Structures are given as structure tokens and as C-alpha cells.
Amino acid sequence: MIRLTSIEKSFGPVRANRGASLDVADGEIHALVGENGAGKSTLMRILSGMFQPDAGRIEVNDRDVTGWHTADAIAAGVGMVHQHFMLVPTLTVTENVTLGAEITRNGQLDRGKAQREVQALVDRTGLVVPVQQRVADLTVGEAQRVEILKTLYRGARVLILDEPTAVLSPPEVKELWRVLRRLRDEGGTIVLITHKLDEVMAISDTITVMRQGETVGRLQTAATSPGEIAKLMVGRDVSLAGSAKRDAGSATTSSSALPAPRSPLPGLEVRDLRVASSRVANVVDGISFSVARGEILGIAGVEGNGQTELIEAIAGLRRVSNGSVLLAGRDVTRATVLERGDLGLSHIPEDRHERGLVLEYTVADNLILGQQQHFTRRAALDSGRIAAHARELIKTYDVRPSDPALPARALSGGNQQKIVIAREMGGARDFRVLLAAQPTRGVDVGAIEFIHAQLREARAAGKAILLVSADLTEVLALSDRIAVMYGGRIVAMVDGATASAEKLGPYMTGAAAA
Amino acid sequence: MKRLKLEEAILPPVVALLVALLVGDVLILSFGQSPAAVYRQLLEGTWGNAYGFGQVLYKATTLTFTGLSVALALRAGLFNIGAESQLAAGGFAAAIVGLALPVGLPALLVLPLYVLAAGLAGAVVGGIPGLLKARFGAHEVITTIMLNFIVLALLNYLISTRFKVHDTLHTAEIKSGALPRLSDFAAPFHGSAANTVLVLALFVAAASWWFLFRTRAGFELRAVGLQPPAAENAGVNVPGTWWRAMALAGMIAGIGGLNYVLGYKHYYEEGFSAGAGFLGIAVALVGRSHPVGVVIAAVLFATLSQGGLAVNALVPKQMVDVLQAVVIISMATAVPEVRRVLREAGSAKREARTAWPPPRSPLPASRFPQ
Numbered sequence: 001m002i003r004l005t006s007i008e009k010s011f012g013p014v015r016a017n018r019g020a021s022l023d024v025a026d027g028e029i030h031a032l033v034g035e036n037g038a039g040k041s042t043l044m045r046i047l048s049g050m051f052q053p054d055a056g057r058i059e060v061n062d063r064d065v066t067g068w069h070t071a072d073a074i075a076a077g078v079g080m081v082h083q084h085f086m087l088v089p090t091l092t093v094t095e096n097v098t099l100g101a102e103i104t105r106n107g108q109l110d111r112g113k114a115q116r117e118v119q120a121l122v123d124r125t126g127l128v129v130p131v132q133q134r135v136a137d138l139t140v141g142e143a144q145r146v147e148i149l150k151t152l153y154r155g156a157r158v159l160i161l162d163e164p165t166a167v168l169s170p171p172e173v174k175e176l177w178r179v180l181r182r183l184r185d186e187g188g189t190i191v192l193i194t195h196k197l198d199e200v201m202a203i204s205d206t207i208t209v210m211r212q213g214e215t216v217g218r219l220q221t222a223a224t225s226p227g228e229i230a231k232l233m234v235g236r237d238v239s240l241a242g243s244a245k246r247d248a249g250s251a252t253t254s255s256s257a258l259p260a261p262r263s264p265l266p267g268l269e270v271r272d273l274r275v276a277s278s279r280v281a282n283v284v285d286g287i288s289f290s291v292a293r294g295e296i297l298g299i300a301g302v303e304g305n306g307q308t309e310l311i312e313a314i315a316g317l318r319r320v321s322n323g324s325v326l327l328a329g330r331d332v333t334r335a336t337v338l339e340r341g342d343l344g345l346s347h348i349p350e351d352r353h354e355r356g357l358v359l360e361y362t363v364a365d366n367l368i369l370g371q372q373q374h375f376t377r378r379a380a381l382d383s384g385r386i387a388a389h390a391r392e393l394i395k396t397y398d399v400r401p402s403d404p405a406l407p408a409r410a411l412s413g414g415n416q417q418k419i420v421i422a423r424e425m426g427g428a429r430d431f432r433v434l435l436a437a438q439p440t441r442g443v444d445v446g447a448i449e450f451i452h453a454q455l456r457e458a459r460a461a462g463k464a465i466l467l468v469s470a471d472l473t474e475v476l477a478l479s480d481r482i483a484v485m486y487g488g489r490i491v492a493m494v495d496g497a498t499a500s501a502e503k504l505g506p507y508m509t510g511a512a513a514a
Numbered sequence: 515m516k517r518l519k520l521e522e523a524i525l526p527p528v529v530a531l532l533v534a535l536l537v538g539d540v541l542i543l544s545f546g547q548s549p550a551a552v553y554r555q556l557l558e559g560t561w562g563n564a565y566g567f568g569q570v571l572y573k574a575t576t577l578t579f580t581g582l583s584v585a586l587a588l589r590a591g592l593f594n595i596g597a598e599s600q601l602a603a604g605g606f607a608a609a610i611v612g613l614a615l616p617v618g619l620p621a622l623l624v625l626p627l628y629v630l631a632a633g634l635a636g637a638v639v640g641g642i643p644g645l646l647k648a649r650f651g652a653h654e655v656i657t658t659i660m661l662n663f664i665v666l667a668l669l670n671y672l673i674s675t676r677f678k679v680h681d682t683l684h685t686a687e688i689k690s691g692a693l694p695r696l697s698d699f700a701a702p703f704h705g706s707a708a709n710t711v712l713v714l715a716l717f718v719a720a721a722s723w724w725f726l727f728r729t730r731a732g733f734e735l736r737a738v739g740l741q742p743p744a745a746e747n748a749g750v751n752v753p754g755t756w757w758r759a760m761a762l763a764g765m766i767a768g769i770g771g772l773n774y775v776l777g778y779k780h781y782y783e784e785g786f787s788a789g790a791g792f793l794g795i796a797v798a799l800v801g802r803s804h805p806v807g808v809v810i811a812a813v814l815f816a817t818l819s820q821g822g823l824a825v826n827a828l829v830p831k832q833m834v835d836v837l838q839a840v841v842i843i844s845m846a847t848a849v850p851e852v853r854r855v856l857r858e859a860g861s862a863k864r865e866a867r868t869a870w871p872p873p874r875s876p877l878p879a880s881r882f883p884q
Contacts, residue, residue: 315747317746317747336749336751337746337747337748337749338749341749347747349747351743354741354743354744355743355744355746355747356744356747357741357744358737358740358741358744358745359740359741360740360741361736361737361740365733369737369744369747369748370747370748370749372730372733372734372748373730373749375730376730379729379730379731380724380728380729380730381728381729381730381733383728
């Protein structure tokens with residue numbers, strides 16, 4: 001039994017937890033839901049001993065363990081599987097699982113025994129991975145299983161999972177649910193951090209909802225609905241159009257309000273594109289498609305099947321080994337990033353922390369990234385115009401806090417993404433083609449709603465939009481046509497209106513080919 | 515914002531100095547001397563009289579150039595260990611140009627020529643590692659270190675075989691465009707090496723600040739230093755920025771060679787750089803790669819360096835080398851601690867600037883039973 005009471009935790013001026021509480025019974029799957037920045041991960045890091053609370057009380061099995069450290073938590077059987085894998089890619093599965101708890105005999109590693117133990121754990125839990133493989137050669141789903149095995153190997157009875165499905169394909173998600181249920185049925189306790197409501201409904205027994213650092217509700221899954229949870233998360237009624245699957249034939253309310261004037265004018269065209277990487281000869285292996293103005297082409301697929309490379313090649317960030325990219329009918333295959341930008345290409349990069357923002361730069365400076373050449377007076381930056389530009393976009397896109405002088409790092413994920421969206425779509429930017437890669441990754445429900453509305457508006461305004469998302473429901477909800485990428489190729493191209501997860505699933509895993 | 519930036523630049527050197535003074539106390543006591551007496555001697559020998567102060571200013575001038583050189587490269591995410599040879603090459607080029615010039619031209623007329631020659635030589639020496647990194651991905655730390663050996667050996671060879679005055683290791687004296695010393699304006703500075711290149715150093719510091727924080731090129735350079743993928747995404751040519759930053763860094767260090775060659779001795783002498791390029795690394799680190807901080811740190815290190823000579827009668831002058839090392843080490847360790855304590859004491863304005871999410875504390879290493 002786990003009980004967190006009145007947990008307080010601040011990082012500088014940000015109060016991540018303000019009197020948060022959580023009750024988890026033994027042997028249940030407990031979903032901890034909330035928008036990004038609601039304090040879920042902080043609360044779980046406090047439970048797992050990574051952070052110490054400023055105030056409050058942690059009890060595990062009626063023992064007061066407030067302020068414990070990771071080692072204590074693991075010794076007591078509480079382990080956390082992080083969103084970002086913490087594995088050594090060059091070591092094998094067995095080595096990774098036993099790392100830090102190596103089995104030795106006379107001071108030397110006992111590899112045979114380690115392997116037998118890990119294999120036994122694999123057999124017992126059903127977390128199937130090849131124990132002798134190097135982690136670098138595993139799929140993302142397998143790597144995640146290794147993370148879970150690692151935690152279980154250390155004797156965890158309480159397993160905390162932070163957004164575990166972010167990187168998984170639908171079949172892999174199903175497999176994960178199967179494993180979690182099995183662990184629960186054997187007496188394990190699972191706390192699942194997520195903001196995806198369909199997952200909450202599918203897997204959890206009990207739900208705790210957090211908002212702005214506080215616990216705002218505790219629900220029995222069987223006795224609630226996605227609408228009720230969303231309302232608690234956001235604090236008001238939410239249109240779930242963006243995250244709910246669109247019914248075949250009928251459009252969602254917001255997209256039917258904005259008729260998409262699909263035009264025959266060329267927006268973006270890609271011809272027989274091939275991209276080589278250091279590891280794979282053709283990460284993008286002969287892809288052709290076109291996106292008309294006023295159309296959203298969605299690209300579905302499990303991450304790592306060439307989507308990143310495709311987008312980067314179109315954006316001008318990656319060398320193309322064959323084929324061409326046309327922007328409004330003009331060949332830009334050899335054009336620089338800035339030239340493409342001036343020709344009307346906007347790009348929301350998939351990783352805002354890596355590519356989308358310079359985190360140490362101020363909000364105002366981030367709002368001109370990629371357009372800095374237009375904000376100069378001779379060699380110097382025109383601080384007056386930069387400030388005016390920032391004020392306007394911050395207001396239009398409701399970036400909070402609204403101080404343009406704050407470093408981007410200080411903002412929440414959703415607001416950071418708003419900076420990127422505002423920069424690429426807002427103000428005087430006259431774009432024709434938008435590359436939107438994972439536009440709502442790691443942002444809260446309210447921001448998802450906002451970003452989806454922006455994309456639909458841009459479509460209505462006659463922009464050509466290429467959408468890449470690991471979130472299949474997002475692709476289904478927004479796209480006029482959907483292309484499925486697998487192994488660097490487009491293996492299926494279907495009409496958005498008639499597509500469904502069931503229909504696309506087999507293509508995404510390579511089980512079916514067009 | 516601006517006030518806080520300045521504070522960030524000034525606070526660390528001050529704290530580092532305090533730590534060094536504490537360690538100095540222990541050292542001085544171990545030599546059987548009184549810390550108060552030694553520090554008084556140190557201050558009197560540096561800031562206490564015009565000659566000592568002049569020497570501090572002279573040393574600080576060279577260190578400002580090399581510190582700015584390292585700082586500028588650091589802002590682009592590069593570690594310039596080559597300021598030593600860039601400085602020497604700049605001084606050598608200035609001397610060669612000076613020897614070729616007709617006698618007796620006014621300083622103001624030929625100064626641009628000297629700056630150009632010294633800057634160009636430094637830019638070549640700095641630009642080579644930059645190009646090697648941009649083109650082949652060779653790590654600039656390795657290449658700048660290796661280039662130090664090559665360039666210094668080459669200069670040594672040229673001096674000893676071609677340009678030296680008999681029985682010395684220096685060139686003949688420049689007869690054209692030598693710059694006045696401070697003692698020409700203020701008699702008390704008599705004998706000290708301080709000269710008007712000092713003004714050039716302050717100008718270059720101001721220009722560096724303007725370049726880094728006010729121009730598009732500086733904006734792009736800092737973006738490359740902070741987050742290369744984001745800079746690339748913003749259309750910045752990352753490898754191009756690397757080599758240009760290294761060339762610029764080399765140029766600044768090269769111009770620093772004028773302090774000795776044009777302002778002080780009026781000839782190039784083998785080994786005149788005397789570690790000022792390497793000390794520039796410490797100056798840039800203590801100055802937090804901010805031009806204002808660099809100038810302050812340069813004065814600090816110059817004071818310690820000159821102070822070592824002043825206290826030589828009481829304690830070995832190597833004690834000051836130890837103090838310099840302590841300053842650097844405390845920058846790397848104690849100062850972040852001080853900043854953390856300040857933060858936790860809860861000054862809200864400072865807090866707003868701290869990293870989010872906070873750095874994770876290292877996990878305790880431990881073994882788990884099966």
C-alpha cells in the first residue's frame with residue numbers, strides 16, 4: 001500500500017507539487033493522469049526517491065519513508081521505469097538488467113548465472129526479449145521491456161511507469177497491457193503516468209487526476225468516463241474531437257465547420273526520395289507523394305521507420321542521395337534551410353528541446369529563430385522589432401508566462417511548443433507548406449486542442465500540411481489522406497475518412513504490404 | 515536582465531578569489547609568515563604603486579586578448595587551447611611588418627597595418643583547427659594543442675635562422691609606429707611596460723560584447739554553441755560558424771601580440787607569450803565567457819602574477835601559481851556551490867534564471883541482493 005499525503009515540491013519559483021496526495025492499493029493498476037506540467041512525474045520521482053519532498057509524508061506499507069532515496073525505495077520494492085531509457089546500448093540485455101547488481105564469483109563476473117537468472121525472469125513475466133542481444137540492436141518496444149525487467153530484477157513489487165506507450169506501436173501497446181495485467185494478477189502494483197485517456201480507460205483499475213500540482217480527483221475506472229476525467233484534468237469542459245477517433249464518413253465538428261478547399265495547385269511534392277544514414281543504406285527508400293494546398297497528409301508509422309529522416313530531408317537538414325523535393329512547383333532539393341524558409345516552408349521539428357528551441361535563449365529570441373535574417377538593421381539585431389514581434393505572438397498564441405525575456409527553458413512543454421507553433425505559423429510568416437512533426441508530443445490536452453485547431457485553420461487557409469505523428473489517433477483525426485511508413489517506404493496510402501487503427505495496424509508493423 | 519547578466523559575470527571571480535585567499539592563508543602560515551604581511555606586500559607591490567600597477571595593467575592587457583579569444587570560441591561551443599601560438603604568431607607577424615616599414619612613420623598611420631598583420635596571422639593559426647573541425651570533424655582541443663607545438667617550433671626556427679639579432683633570440687627593433695607607453699603621459703608609471711595597446715584591448719572587449727550579444731552573427735554563433743541541432747534548424751551553417759569562430763578567436767589572440775611587440779619591447783622575442791595564451795583559458799572560465807567578466811578576470815590574474823614577484827622575498831613566488839590554480843579549481847567547484855546556496859536562500863529574481871528541470875542528483879551507487 002502506498003500513501004502520499006500533502007506533498008509539496010518546488011523548483012525555484014515553480015511549485016510542481018502543492019499538497020498533492022495519492023493512494024494506491026496493493027495489486028491494482030493505478031493511472032496517474034493530468035496535463036503536462038501537472039506534477040505527475042515529480043510526484044512519482046518523489047515516491048521513487050529521486051527527489052525529496054519539501055513537505056508532506058510518504059508511507060509505504062504503513063511505514064513512514066518520507067525523504068527516502070532511490071536505493072531505499074528499490075530495497076523496499078518500489079521501482080520506476082523512466083520515459084527516457086537509461087540503458088547502455090553497447091551492452092547486452094543481460095548485462096543491462098544486472099548492471100549495478102552484478103553477479104560475481106570470486107570477484108569475477110558470473111555471466112552464465114546472470115544469463116540464467118535473467119532468462120528465468122523473462123519466462124516468468126512474459127517480457128520477451130533476446131537476453132544475449134546487444135541493446136543497440138533491439139526495437140524500442142524491446143528496449144522498454146528491458147527497462148521493466150531491470151526494475152523487476154531488483155525486486156520491485158511496485159512498478160511506476162512514466163508515459164510508457166509514447167514510443168510504442170498499437171500491437172506493442174497491447175502486448176504491454178498484457179504484461180502489466182499479468183504482473184498485477186501475480187500481486188504486483190502498477191502506477192502508470194499518462195495523459196492519454198483511452199489508455200486510462202483500457203488498462204487502469206483506479207485513477208488519480210492531478211491539475212497544477214494538486215490532486216483533484218480519485219476515481220474508479222469502471223464508474224467514470226473519458227469526459228469526466230478530461231474535465232477534471234483541465235478544469236473545464238473539453239472538446240475531445242482532437243483525441244477521439246473520427247468516425248468513418250463524418251467529419252468532426254471543428255473540421256466540418258472549416259471546409260477544406262483542396263486545390264489542384266501543387267504544395268509540396270516529393271519524388272523518389274532516398275536518404276542514406278550512417279547505419280542504414282536507405283533510411284528513406286524511394287518515397288514519392290504530393291500534398292496539395294488545403295490538404296493535410298498524415299504519415300502514420302512506428303517511430304524509426306524513416307519519418308524523421310524524411311522530414312529532415314524536406315526541411316533541408318539532411319543530405320538527399322536521390323530524388324527531388326518541390327516546393328510550390330520549384331525544385332528546392334539543393335536549397336538551404338533559409339532559402340526554403342523564404343520560399344514558404346515552415347517546419348515544426350519533432351524534438352523541440354533539440355531542434356525547435358534554443359532553451360537558454362529568451363522567448364523573444366526563440367520566436368525569431370530561423371528568421372533572424374529578417375530582424376536585422378545592417379549587421380545588428382533590431383531589438384525593437386524583435387520585442388514587438390514577441391509581444392504580438394505571445395498575445396496571439398497565449399504563451400504563458402507572457403514575459404518575452406524568460407528563457408524558453410523556464411516554460412512548460414505546452415507553452416514551449418506554442419513558441420514553435422507561433423514562430424512557424426504566426427505573425428507575418430507567409431508559409432505555403434508546413435511540416436508538422438509530432439506537433440503535440442508531450443503537451444497537455446488544452447494545448448493539443450489549440451494546436452489541432454491551428455492546423456485545421458491553416459488547411460482551411462489553403463496551406464499544404466505534412467503531418468507526422470506517432471499518435472495514431474492524431475493522424476486519424478486530422479488527415480485527409482494517410483500514408484503509412486514502414487522500413488523507409490510508404491507501404492499504404494489510404495483515405496483519411498475511411499481509415500482506422502485496425503486497418504492501419506498491420507501496415508505499421510510490416511505485416512501487410514500494399 | 516542586463517543587471518543580472520553582469521552580476522553573473524562578476525560574482526564568480528570574487529568568490530573564487532576569496533577561496534584562493536583562504537588557501538593562501540594556510541600556505542603562507544606553513545612558510546612561517548604572516549598572511550596579513552604577505553597580502554599587504556602583494557597589494558603594495560601591485561596596486562600600491564604606479565610601477566606595480568602599470569605592470570598589472572600590462573599583463574592584464576595580454577590576458578584580456580587571450581581571454582576574449584578563448585571566451586569567443588567557448589561561446590561557439592569550442593575549446594581554443596591554441597591562444598598561446600595564435601598570440602605568438604600575431605606578435606611575430608607584427609614584428610616582420612614593422613621591420614619592413616620605412617623608418618619614422620607616425621603610429622596612427624601604421625597601427626591599422628599592424629593590427630591587420632597580427633590579426634591575420636592569428637586568424638590563420640586559429641582558423642586551421644577550425645577548418646579541420648568543420649571539414650573532417652577533428653576535435654579542436656587536439657588540433658589546437660598540436661598546432662601550438664608546430665607554430666611555436668616554426669617561429670623559433672625562423673627567429674634563430676633568419677631574423678635574430680646576433681647573440682639574442684629576438685628580432686631587430688621596429689623603428690616605425692611603436693606605440694607610446696603610459697609613462698609617456700604619466701611619469702610615475704616609469705619603468706612599467708603598460709602601454710596604449712591597453713585601449714585597444716578595451717575596445718576589442720567592447721566590440722566582442724557587441725558582436726556576441728547584438729549582431730545576427732553573434733546570435734547565430736551562440737546558438738551553435740548552446741544547441742547545434744537547433745541552430746542548424748534555424749538555417750545556421752554550423753561547420754561554417756565553427757571555423758569562423760576559431761578564426762575570429764585566433765585573430766583576437768593574434769592582436770594581443772601587439773602588446774609586447776608594439777607597445778613594450780618593439781621587437782619580437784622568442785617565447786614572449788610565456789603562457790599568457792594558456793592563462794587565457796583560465797581568464798575565460800573565470801570570466802564566464804562574458805567580455806566584462808573576462809576583463810575583470812584578466813586584471814585578477816595579472817594582479818596575482820605580478821604579486822608573485824612582489825612577495826618573493828617572503829614566500830616563494832610559486833605560491834602565486836598555486837593561488838591561480840586554486841582560483842580556477844574553485845571556479846569549477848566551489849562557485850557553483852555558492853550559486854546553489856544563494857539560490858536556495860531564495861532570491862526570486864535569480865531563481866527565475868535557473869535551469870528547469872533541475873539537474874538530477876546522481877544516483878547513489880549501491881548493490882542489490884538477489
